[in-house]
Each structure stands twice: as C-alpha cells, then as structure tokens.
Amino acid sequence: xxxxxxxxxxxxxxxxxxxxxxxxxxxxxxxxxxxxxxxxxxxxxxxxxxxxxxxxxxxxxxxxxxxxxxxxxxxxxxxxxxxxxxx
Amino acid sequence: xxxxxxxxxxxxxxxxxxxxxxxxxxxxxxxxxxxxxxxxxxxxxxxxxxxxxxxxxxxxxxxxxxxxxxxxxxxxxxxxxxxxxxxxxxxxxxxxxxxxxxxxxxxxxxxxxxxxxxxxxxxxxxxxxxxxxxxxxxxxxxxxxxxxxxxxxxxxxxxxxxxxxxxxxxxxxxxxxxxxxxxxxxxxxxxxxxxxxxxxxxxxxxxxxxxxxxxxxxxxxxxxxxxxxxxxxxxxxxxxxxxxxxxxxxxxxxxxxxxxxxxxxxxxxxxxxxxxxxxxxxxxxxxxxxxxxxxxxxxxxxxxxxxxxxxxxxxxxxxxxxxxxxxxxxxxxxxxxxxxxxxxxxxxxxxxxxxxxxxxxxxxxxxxxxxxxxxxxxxxxxxxxxxxxxxxxxxxxxxxxxxxxxxxxxxxxxxxxxxxxxxxxxxxxxxxxxxxxxxxxxxxxxxxxxxxxxxxxxxxxxxxxxxxxxxxxxxxxxxxxxxxxxxxxxxxxxxxxxxxxxxx
Numbered sequence: 001x002x003x004x005x006x007x008x009x010x011x012x013x014x015x016x017x018x019x020x021x022x023x024x025x026x027x028x029x030x031x032x033x034x035x036x037x038x039x040x041x042x043x044x045x046x047x048x049x050x051x052x053x054x055x056x057x058x059x060x061x062x063x064x065x066x067x068x069x070x071x072x073x074x075x076x077x078x079x080x081x082x083x084x085x086x087x
Numbered sequence: 088x089x090x091x092x093x094x095x096x097x098x099x100x101x102x103x104x105x106x107x108x109x110x111x112x113x114x115x116x117x118x119x120x121x122x123x124x125x126x127x128x129x130x131x132x133x134x135x136x137x138x139x140x141x142x143x144x145x146x147x148x149x150x151x152x153x154x155x156x157x158x159x160x161x162x163x164x165x166x167x168x169x170x171x172x173x174x175x176x177x178x179x180x181x182x183x184x185x186x187x188x189x190x191x192x193x194x195x196x197x198x199x200x201x202x203x204x205x206x207x208x209x210x211x212x213x214x215x216x217x218x219x220x221x222x223x224x225x226x227x228x229x230x231x232x233x234x235x236x237x238x239x240x241x242x243x244x245x246x247x248x249x250x251x252x253x254x255x256x257x258x259x260x261x262x263x264x265x266x267x268x269x270x271x272x273x274x275x276x277x278x279x280x281x282x283x284x285x286x287x288x289x290x291x292x293x294x295x296x297x298x299x300x301x302x303x304x305x306x307x308x309x310x311x312x313x314x315x316x317x318x319x320x321x322x323x324x325x326x327x328x329x330x331x332x333x334x335x336x337x338x339x340x341x342x343x344x345x346x347x348x349x350x351x352x353x354x355x356x357x358x359x360x361x362x363x364x365x366x367x368x369x370x371x372x373x374x375x376x377x378x379x380x381x382x383x384x385x386x387x388x389x390x391x392x393x394x395x396x397x398x399x400x401x402x403x404x405x406x407x408x409x410x411x412x413x414x415x416x417x418x419x420x421x422x423x424x425x426x427x428x429x430x431x432x433x434x435x436x437x438x439x440x441x442x443x444x445x446x447x448x449x450x451x452x453x454x455x456x457x458x459x460x461x462x463x464x465x466x467x468x469x470x471x472x473x474x475x476x477x478x479x480x481x482x483x484x485x486x487x488x489x490x491x492x493x494x495x496x497x498x499x500x501x502x503x504x505x506x507x508x509x510x511x512x513x514x515x516x517x518x519x520x521x522x523x524x525x526x527x528x529x530x531x532x533x534x535x536x537x538x539x540x541x542x543x544x545x546x547x548x549x550x551x552x553x554x555x556x557x558x559x560x561x562x563x564x565x566x567x568x569x570x571x572x573x574x575x576x577x578x579x580x581x582x583x584x585x586x587x588x589x590x591x
Contacts (some may be wrong), residue, residue: 017195041572045195047581052150057586 001080010072013049017042028069049074051087055076071079089438089575092255121341122157122359128339129155130365130585132357134382136164138567140372140559141327142196142574143581148334149371150582151526154449156331157342157359160225161529163328165372166526166533166559169320169568174463176411177456179320181533183289183315183469184208185447185567193573197206201316201326202412208313212422213284214503216431217277224285226310238276247271251364264301265294280433284426288447290565291402291471291534293435300538300562307568308433313424316459319512347371347378347554354553365477366589368553368581371571374559375399375536375544388550396543403439406472408496411513412464420502423450429499439471441488446470446496468496474530475520481494489516496574535559535570542573548580553588555581 003079004014011023015038019038025077031036045053050056058066129152133144136158144156145445162168169179194202214223222232225247234241248273254260262270264283270280279294286292286304293488316323331338347369354365356365371378379388379396388396412418428445430437449467456462480488493516500507519531541561548555557577559565564573 003458039191040576044576048146048150048575048582051582051586057583059583060580 001083001085003077004082005085006073007069009054009080010066010069012085012087013053014038014042015044017045017049021033022026026069028073030066032069033067042064054068054080054083056083091260095231099171100305100386103361105276107430110380117291117341118267120362122339122362122364125155125337125339125362125364126153127357128356128365129153130367131155132157132368133369133370134378135159135165135358135372135558136163136340137372138167139559139570139577140165140370141324141331142192142571143370143372143557143578144336145327145331145334146196146578147329147581148336150300150578152336152582152585155364156339157344157357158338158340160345161340162324162523163338163340164324166522166528167320167324168525172409172411172515174411174512175414175461175463176409176513177276177319177321177449178409178411178465179455179469180467181567182221182315182316182320182405182445182451183467184211184542186307187311188307188312189314189568192568192575196571196575198330199467201323204317204322206317207311207395208315208423209428210287211285211313211424213281213426215280215426215428215433215435215486217280222310224308229309233278237275237281239272239278243245244391247479248306251302251309252306253304254299255430257321258277259297259299262298263295264298267298267301268294283435284428284438284445284477286411287435287438287471288426288469289403291439291560293438295435296562297538301567302469303563304566315423315455317455318458319567321459322456341456341589344373344382345548346384347551349383349554352387352552367585368555370574370577370581371525371554371556372558374532375412375540375547375556375558376401376529377527378556379543379547380460383466383551383554392546392550394428397537399540399543400537401474401530402537402559402565404474404477404522404531405517405533406470406477406492406519407517408493408498409515409517410466410511411508412466412496412510413512414463416510418450418452418464418466418504418507420452421448421450425450425503427499427503439473441472441476442469442495443472444495446499448500467498468500471518474523474532475518477518477531482536483524485518486519489518492516492518503579518526532559534562535565536561538562548584553584555584 048056088331102368131147131154133140133156144154148154166181190205211224218236220232268279307473330345344357344359385393425448430444451465453462505564522533523531544560555577557574
C-alpha cells in the first residue's frame, strides 16, 4: 500500500464512522482532532476498523501515532505493507 | 409474606436446586440445564447480558471471535429491561432518556435500524418549590431557561459549560461537585438543584462526588436534548438479540456463572450451572465487586487489589412505582419526563431518603410503542434510595413502606393529573430489594459504583490476564450510553489481548 493509499484507508474509515464529516480538505500535517469532530470513541473505532479491515493491530500505547494523517502514514507504513486498500 | 420478601430471601432458600428467575418470583424449578447446548470452548465468554455485555459480545463477534453470552435471568438487557402485566401494560425500567451520543453508538456497534428508532423527547419539566419550567434540555433551550429562571448572566453559564467540557479523566482537579457549584454559583441552592437533580436521577451521584464525574455526564447530556428508543426496551433488546444471533453468538439465559476459572495465573473460562466452559478470555458484565470478590476469589488476586475492590462504594439504588392506566382511558400530554419535588430545598440526602419528597415521572404515551395497535399509557416514577434503609425493614414494615411509597407517589402525580387515581388499574412498587433479586447487583445497586470502581474495573486484567470487566462503574461509565461505550472500549482491549496471546 502506498502512502497515499494509507491516507485513503484512514479517510475511508472516518467517512464510514462519521458520515456527516467533510473529509475532503484534511490537512495531513495537522491533528485530526483539530479539524474534525472526533471524540475518543471515534479514535477507538479507527483502531477497531484497522484491525477488522487490514488485520493491523494498534496497541493503546501507540494511539498517539494516529494523531494526524502524516503520523498515521509514518506509523502504519510497515504494518500496511503488502495489503490491499479496502473501499 | 409478599412475593418480593420471598424473592429477597431467595438465594438462601433456593440452595440445592436451580430455579428460574423472573416474574414467577423465582419459584419455577429449572428442569433442563440451560447451557447444555454450549460448546466446550470459546474465544470469549461474556458473563451477563446487560447493555455492556451485549455490546461487548457483538463487537467481539463482528471482529471474528467465537463468543458465548451467559445471562442469569431468563431475559436479556440487565437493567435495560421491562415487564408485562395484565391489562396490556408494558413497564420500562430504565428507558427514561439518554444523550444524543446513543444514536452514534447504536449505529456503529449495532445497526442503522436501531439508531433510526432513537427519537428526541419533546419535553422535560422541572417543578419544585424553588422553580418550575419546561425545556427540551438542548444546550440552547436549557440555557435560556436557567438564565431566565435564576436571573443569571448567560456568559457565566457558558463559562460553566466550557469548564465542564474541558474536564478529562486523566486531568482531575480533585474538587467535588459541591465545591465546583459553590465556585460558579455561590449560595445558589436553586441553581445547584437545577443542575444536579437530573444527574442524580440519572446516575445516583451526590454533591460529594468528584466534579469530573459531573463534567463528563452533564456535557454528554447538555447538547442536543434527551432521547429515547421508539418501540420500547423490549423491541430494542429483541433487535439486539437477533443481531447477536446472526453474528453467531451463542446465548444462554437462566445460566448462573459460579466461578471464573483461573489456570496458571490466566483466565481460562467459567463454571456455569455446574459445567466448565473454556475460554481464552472472559468479559464480566456482572457487578464489579461481585466479579472480583465472588467470581474470581481472593486467592487469585493481590491483597491490595482485593482491598481496593472491597473499598469500592456503590452508587446507591432506586425505588420505582409502576402505574398502569386502564385500556380506553387517556391522560393528557403533561411532559415526557417530570423532575418534581415538594422539598423546600435541595440536598443530596433528601433525594435518597426513605420517604423522599422528590421523584421523576417517566410518561409513556402510545407514541412510545408506535408498532402496537392498542398501546396504552403507563407512568413509571423513580426515586433514589438506599439499600440499608430498605434492607433494615422487617416484613410488616417493608409492606407498609412500599404501600406508603405508592400512596405518596400517586398523591404527587394527582397534582399534575387531577383524579388520575380513578384511571389506574395497575399499581406496583419496586425497591432496592427488588433490584437485588432480579439483577443480583450487590445491594440492589441500580447505578453501578462510585468513581473508584472504574479503576478496579480497568485493572482487573492486570490481576488475571484475559479477564475483563465492563458495566456501570465510576459514574462516568453508567447509564445506557456510558455502559454501551464501556463495553466497546473493553472489547477492543480483549481483541488486543487475544491477538497477542495468539502471536505467542
């Protein structure tokens, strides 16, 4: 999976858990929390969907790495290697 | 001796034979072992089918785990329950109202259909000697009402809300709710009442709890209003059961878990109705104190943890009066939820007094059950109560206090619906003893535990790897929304544990 696809994977999950959010203009360097109406349950859902869709496990000590799209890419690059984007 | 007094002593009398719990008053003997058809092993066994247990089971099943759910009562839902009585009455125990967040949680962890049945309550009324107003309990409307009723500065009320919103579990300033109220609204018992009473009814908390508990719960409510499940609790639980079945969860009711099995220091399954079922992990949705002290037992725990569990205080209990209106009779629309009191001033102690003058009425009009042709009118009054007060009564006193509670409640209701007495064809009361019997909650706890219970609940898996707890704990995880979300949070931890166990 390319870096761009990892971003798409995260945005796809956010679109599913929060259909009312506008995810078209997310600044990848900025914290997701500061741009979208996401609470701690929403972040938990992202973690659970990563596990369900991609078999990727994120222990709770690593949640901080999911703060922005860029940090997600950095953290997930190895874990998502060789996986197909689920639409 | 009343049915309930028999029920209160049920555990002792029933030793040696297994009986079915429920409206039969616990007198029907179990002939078939309810867990006969359970498999010998699962990835996850869930003890207790309250909302946290049901939701945890569903989340684990949708993540691909083999799940078995065991419920001691014949019905599922825990405190999210209902019962039927002659005359076509269905009484909801805890449907009163929940925050808008429930819609999101139902859509994510259950189904769009369940989420779509969540509707906003039209009206909530406060009426007591200090103030009287009606509100939708949305942030905007409620603020308008308190600003007007108490002549407050709107900006100051907004500052109070902002302060509440900023409170986080990991960032507790150590203040009590009382101290926080005094800081923002010094000497204003009427304002304290307006902000505190509904929350006490919702989760049993008093002015002496940590302010953080109030901040989180009140902020959840103070947004888009108060919501309910259209169709009633019975429809909600029925839909949840269907979803669990279609997700492959094995569900058994009437199944009494006797022990959590621990092998080599790790959770290994449960003993239920005399049978051992293996499980890689167990989620207990039973009372946290009961889970630690009875189901696990001190042998498998550090003495410090045992003491910590023993020190956890419960959030108190409730009394309810169930009022059925005769078929064919109608009552006017008063409000959906009425917080009323004849007590001159507000104190946390008065709210849970044996003979409190304060109660809520939940009005269930035919709109509650739009799927029924002849849905009638029922009213459920609730008040906070202390287990100790009701437990101390002998049989004669108990009957007398229950009848007095019913009389006081109907007198109070007549103030809002004159001559309602003539329209009633069913009246029944429950007390902390009733809650204890049906749910096996220690001391009939109807709101879970005080704040310190959350820490014990969250640390259980450090004591016994593989064993988790979710349910009403710590005040902030109580109520329908709190307990549902806590079930999800815990299921997520369990999935990580199972993943790591597999990797090893």
